[in-house]
Amino acid sequence: MSASENSILGRARAACRRAYIGVGVFSGGINLLMLTSPLFMMQVYDRVLATRHLNTLVLLALVVVLALLTSAVLELARSAILSRVGLWLDRELSGPALSATVERALRAGGTRSAQVLRDLAALRGFVAGHGLFPLFDLPWTPLFLAVAFLMHPWFGWLTLVGGALLFALAMASEMTTREPTQQAGVAMAAALNEADAALRNADAIGAMGMLPGLVRRWRERQDAALVPLALASDRTALYSTLARTVRMVLQNLILAVGAVLVINDQVTGGAMMAASIIMGRAVAPFEQAISAWKALVSARQSYQRLETILGVSAPAAEAMRLPRPEGRLTVDQLRWLPAPGAEAVIRQVSFSLLPGEALGIIGPSAAGKTTLARLLVGSQAPSSGAVRLDGASLSLLHMADRNAYIGYLPQDVELFSGTVRDNIARLGEADDPAVIKAATAAGAHEMILALPKGYDTPIGENGLVLSGGQRQRIGLARALFGDPRLVVLDEPNSHLDAVGEQALIAAIRSLRAAGVTLVMIAQRMGAVAQMDKILVLRQGAVENFGPREEVLGRLGLVAKPPAERAVPTAATEARP
Ligand SMILES: Nc1ncnc2c1ncn2[C@@H]1O[C@H](COP(=O)(O)OP(=O)(O)OP(=O)(O)O)[C@@H](O)[C@H]1O
Numbered sequence: 254m255s256a257s258e259n260s261i262l263g264r265a266r267a268a269c270r271r272a273y274i275g276v277g278v279f280s281g282g283i284n285l286l287m288l289t290s291p292l293f294m295m296q297v298y299d300r301v302l303a304t305r306h307l308n309t310l311v312l313l314a315l316v317v318v319l320a321l322l323t324s325a326v327l328e329l330a331r332s333a334i335l336s337r338v339g340l341w342l343d344r345e346l347s348g349p350a351l352s353a354t355v356e357r358a359l360r361a362g363g364t365r366s367a368q369v370l371r372d373l374a375a376l377r378g379f380v381a382g383h384g385l386f387p388l389f390d391l392p393w394t395p396l397f398l399a400v401a402f403l404m405h406p407w408f409g410w411l412t413l414v415g416g417a418l419l420f421a422l423a424m425a426s427e428m429t430t431r432e433p434t435q436q437a438g439v440a441m442a443a444a445l446n447e448a449d450a451a452l453r454n455a456d457a458i459g460a461m462g463m464l465p466g467l468v469r470r471w472r473e474r475q476d477a478a479l480v481p482l483a484l485a486s487d488r489t490a491l492y493s494t495l496a497r498t499v500r501m502v503l504q505n506l507i508l509a510v511g512a513v514l515v516i517n518d519q520v521t522g523g524a525m526m527a528a529s530i531i532m533g534r535a536v537a538p539f540e541q542a543i544s545a546w547k548a549l550v551s552a553r554q555s556y557q558r559l560e561t562i563l564g565v566s567a568p569a570a571e572a573m574r575l576p577r578p579e580g581r582l583t584v585d586q587l588r589w590l591p592a593p594g595a596e597a598v599i600r601q602v603s604f605s606l607l608p609g610e611a612l613g614i615i616g617p618s619a620a621g622k623t624t625l626a627r628l629l630v631g632s633q634a635p636s637s638g639a640v641r642l643d644g645a646s647l648s649l650l651h652m653a654d655r656n657a658y659i660g661y662l663p664q665d666v667e668l669f670s671g672t673v674r675d676n677i678a679r680l681g682e683a684d685d686p687a688v689i690k691a692a693t694a695a696g697a698h699e700m701i702l703a704l705p706k707g708y709d710t711p712i713g714e715n716g717l718v719l720s721g722g723q724r725q726r727i728g729l730a731r732a733l734f735g736d737p738r739l740v741v742l743d744e745p746n747s748h749l750d751a752v753g754e755q756a757l758i759a760a761i762r763s764l765r766a767a768g769v770t771l772v773m774i775a776q777r778m779g780a781v782a783q784m785d786k787i788l789v790l791r792q793g794a795v796e797n798f799g800p801r802e803e804v805l806g807r808l809g810l811v812a813k814p815p816a817e818r819a820v821p822t823a824a825t826e827a828r829p
């Protein structure tokens with residue numbers, strides 16, 4: 254494995270290794286102490302019952318109780334070690350894992366999946382759980398086998414054959430259930446996705462009576478999962494019943510063999526009883542080793558996925574801090590494809606803006622406007638080409654610099670659960686004046702004060718459900734929070750009423766007065782009347798770019814001076 258010893262995963266591995274050494278030592282103690290019960294039994298049968306010495310019995314009983322208590326303490330200790338390591342692992346890795354997941358989602362072609370977080374949970378469960386104990390017990394099997402052989406070779410051979418038989422059964426169980434279990438897992442995940450989508454679209458389902466269709470599809474997917482699951486559980490039941498039967502037969506058989514040996518005066522009655530217990534202990538790990546091995550393999554896969562993700566995302570955290578940019582935006586030969594070999598969504602887009610310039614981007618649906626906006630704020634890395642703010646590549650910007658210099662209003666505003674204030678302050682610590690300043694600049698201050706608890710109104714899950722327009726206005730306040738140098742607004746007017754539209758126009762005016770570089774995306778020409786420059790995007794390429802009047806002239810539309818542009822007119826309403 255490539256994680257170096259001082260990397261975060263390397264340290265985690267070293268900690269686990271130390272913990273497992275401790276667990277190994279404790280397991281050794283527990284296994285040795287396990288011999289006390291059969292030894293006690295032998296002594297009671299062969300010595301106490303034969304001699305009727307009650308003193309000996311009391312002494313022996315004290316020793317065995319002490320041994321069992323020690324064993325209990327050791328077991329508690331090894332559980333405690335493991336749960337501590339699990340907790341530590343999660344604390345240490347969950348932050349980096351979440352960051353890496355988000356950063357990966359932002360990269361071109363990166364998957365938007367929280368798999369790593371599930372992997373981390375699985376890894377913690379594995380480290381902290383008891384699933385591995387059979388593997389720690391396995392090395393002690395030879396000891397029990399040796400004791401059985403010492404008592405009598407027949408006991409030894411019977412134990413050996415029994416262990417081999419149980420191992421074969423466990424292997425057969427594993428091999429015949431692996432495929433159906435895998436199939437069921439895949440089908441189950443698909444069914445859960447379907448249910449997820451249904452919940453997200455509950456509105457449409459309720460309104461248009463889609464429930465019967467939904468239930469039918471869900472049932473089909475469920476069936477696809479349940480049939481292999483039933484098969485696997487049938488097979489598991491078969492093999493585990495067989496294994497239990499084999500073990501019970503063996504334990505009785507060993508008594509029968511013992512009886513023959515006792516009759517022939519080869520072993521004592523106590524030894525006969527003890528052999529049965531020792532055999533049970535010797536074969537147990539064989540039976541459980543398969544499931545422990547399975548857990549080990551799946552934890553290894555989780556670990557490798559974590560390693561890949563944590564490995565590649567290191568540089569972003571190390572990015573250099575920049576001095577405050579003036580706001581010069583340079584877009585150079587920008588190209589973006591959703592996946593290698595796919596058709597480009599953004600093709601060779603180049604333009605530049607001076608600090609404080611305002612650009613309106615218009616174009617039909619699916620022209621790539623939202624994609625271009627994501628590239629401009631650096632939330633999406635380009636496939637080739639670059640977007641630079643004062644010469645620094647935006648996709649490599651330090652998180653703190655992004656927080657300080659970039660404002661972005663996405664097309665679909667999703668707010669976090671928390672208060673209005675938390676959302677405007679970008680989930681960070683901020684003083685009230687800064688939050689109110691942003692809300693005022695966005696023209697949302699009055700609207701927020703009218704909410705039940707003003708700025709402290711909880712929103713999102715378990716909170717107030719905001720309307721589309723309210724979300725958009727709070728999203729705008731979040732974009733204007735702090736003192737950004739570049740603000741990108743993706744169709745900021747799509748949900749706004751007349752009041753909201755006025756507030757947006759005022760916000761744009763104050764951004765312009767503050768010399769902020771501004772990019773605004775809109776469907777209609779009318780909405781970008783206050784911009785200096787216009788870019789017409791069509792099928793991912795620049796169809797027209799230049800000062801507003803020039804572009805309007807080229808498109809055969811009459812240019813109007815910006816001051817008059819409060820209400821869109823028929824002439825500028827026209828689609829490009
Ligand atoms: N992550 C992605 N994976 C695959 N295709 C994508 C991805 N993002 C965008 N696209 C495709 O790129 C095209 C442009 O999408 P985009 O959202 O940028 O359009 P838009 O101009 O903003 O449209 P609208 O005006 O409807 O918002 C669409 O055809 C879309 O399917």
Ligand SMILES: [Mg+2]
Pocket residue numbers: 622623624664
């Ligand atoms: Mg869009």
